């Protein structure tokens with residue numbers, strides 16, 4: 001589904017992504033871990049099309065379509081969804097109208113008519129339940145005055161509504177208490193199917209107890225330095241990243 | 256004649272004034288015209304006109320005498336001006352004169368509506384009118400006093416509260432460029448209440464027209480007046496609106512001024528004199544300016560007595576080469592203890608060729624007061640834009656959503672839902688048009 005080849009990107013002339021290679025197939029869940037500042041959010045931003053990153057090399061393909069040629073909204077309509085690490089607050093834009101507009105534009109892109117008010121309402125109800133998202137929040141301004149946990153849950157609510165092919169969750173688990181984590185994880189597990197895929201960016205192995213990944217990657221200093229099974233996550237939890245950094249330093253100095 | 260630029264216009268005005276019939280040449284008008292002649296049109300040398308040079312807007316061979324209006328086209332224009340879903344009375348004013356045939360008015364014992372000319376010389380009117388008249392200091396108001404024809408006088412009797420808004424539709428039928436001086440006086444008597452909505456329409460849009468409008472509002476003790484004005488004007492039009500409000504004790508006045516793209520120039524002077532204790536005033540403004548438009552809002556609130564409360568929130572969105580001016584004066588005099596005055600002005604610049612001049616101006620001479628003001632000038636928040644786009648919303652729709660969101664805390668204050676919906680629809684249309692033209 002997603003193929004990333006030797007992706008390089010920089011911001012303000014500083015190279016952040018230094019050759020990322022990653023293939024995610026439909027039906028899979030990948031976890032990306034790595035120390036702070038290693039480029040995880042940058043990778044997510046570049047995939048979603050954030051303007052201030054300059055792609056200096058490489059390719060990104062989504063089901064055979066060239067993602068890097070698309071504007072952010074086109075990527076979203078093609079099925080890329082980014083659950084932001086820090087969702088913005090937009091006072092004056094009602095959560096629900098925003099979703100109606102977004103869903104309408106995505107459906108239009110696929111040649112589908114807009115949902116009727118009744119259908120939309122029914123869908124909203126169902127998805128709210130899925131992530132136990134308070135109906136009162138759905139009717140408020142987008143993220144305005146939401147707690148950290150409410151914002152994260154709103155991201156997953158939107159994910160559920162828009163039904164993307166590829167969902168990238170950027171530290172959606174950070175700052176969630178154990179109940180919220182369980183709710184969010186259950187939501188994601190229910191949304192998993194053989195036709196979609198998830199990339200979970202996380203700091204904590206804890207999330208992976210709830211959503212079991214097929215592959216775990218370690219991103220460090222702009223590169224994926226190690227990939228493995230979920231046991232890799234456990235190992236990182238035990239030993240931290242220092243041993244990895246040390247190993248890399250040694251191997252680089254040998255080269 | 257100190258202002259050389261508009262000399263032919265001065266000569267025309269003088270000739271027109273002298274040739275008026277004797278009955279019209281009251282001492283009031285003579286005095287006003289003399290004052291106007293001494294000072295001329297305001298120039299950028301005056302602080303209040305620093306950013307608004309009138310030269311390009313007055314440099315037209317305007318007719319200074321209103322032509323007689325036929326009825327053709329008025330009916331359709333009036334029907335088109337109705338606001339969907341709004342149950343309202345309708346006061347049709349054609350070239351400054353009340354058109355009874357097309358108006359649907361409250362009963363006379365609920366509201367007196369008639370020509371200002373009819374009452375202006377009566378003792379009863381003068382007894383309270385002249386005392387309330389503070390329009391003398393301004394060239395445009397003097398000119399208006401000298402020239403207005405007929406005018407509109409509205410009086411709500413004491414203890415009468417009319418829920419249904421009165422929609423005042425100003426129709427302009429001039430077929431040649433004209434300098435006009437419409438005049439209205441609204442008196443809301445003790446413990447009375449009324450809601451007014453003003454809109455205007457021109458039968459021959461896209462020609463240079465200069466409107467020098469003066470409205471005086473007097474809200475007597477414990478009265479309440481809500482006043483909306485939607486400035487959705489045609490290209491070529493230049494508007495100078497002088498709105499002067501006097502509030503007596505414990506009265507409430509709310510003003511909503513919405514200026515949309517269209518007119519070449521909109522200059523609003525909104526002056527509130529809080530002439531009694533414990534009054535409440537709300538001033539809400541939205542200006543959306545596009546093309547080469549200049550929209551200038553000057554507001555002044557004078558707190559004279561204790562315990563008055565005023566809130567003011569103006570928000571502007573500027574596209575293209577538009578320019579906007581906001582000047583918000585708040586005076587709190589020594590006697591005006593326990594004043595509560597809040598002012599906020601926020602501007603969103605969408606084009607890097609647009610300009611805004613914003614100046615809050617608080618002068619406080621009392622010590623036990625709560626006053627605050629804030630002023631911001633910003634651009635689109637790229638994070639917000641990206642967030643919306645990342646959900647599949649196209650860039651243009653995203654920008655429109657953000658503009659509507661920016662205006663929301665003012666549109667949300669509109670109490671009459673059909674008016675709110677009408678305005679939101681207008682904003683949406685104008686944004687779409689401006690963006691299509693800009694693209």
Ligand SMILES: Nc1ncnc2c1ncn2[C@@H]1O[C@H](COP(=O)(O)OP(=O)(O)O)[C@@H](O)[C@H]1O
Nearest residue numbers: 011012016034035036037038039040041042043
């Ligand atoms: N807007 C920005 N301007 C400059 N540098 C940035 C910006 N955003 C991120 N970076 C830098 O990019 C690197 C990767 O950051 P990020 O992708 O946020 O890492 P992670 O999500 O793995 O913690 C860091 O060195 C960070 O300082």
Ligand SMILES: [Mg+2]
Nearest residue numbers: 040041042085
């Ligand atoms: Mg990050």
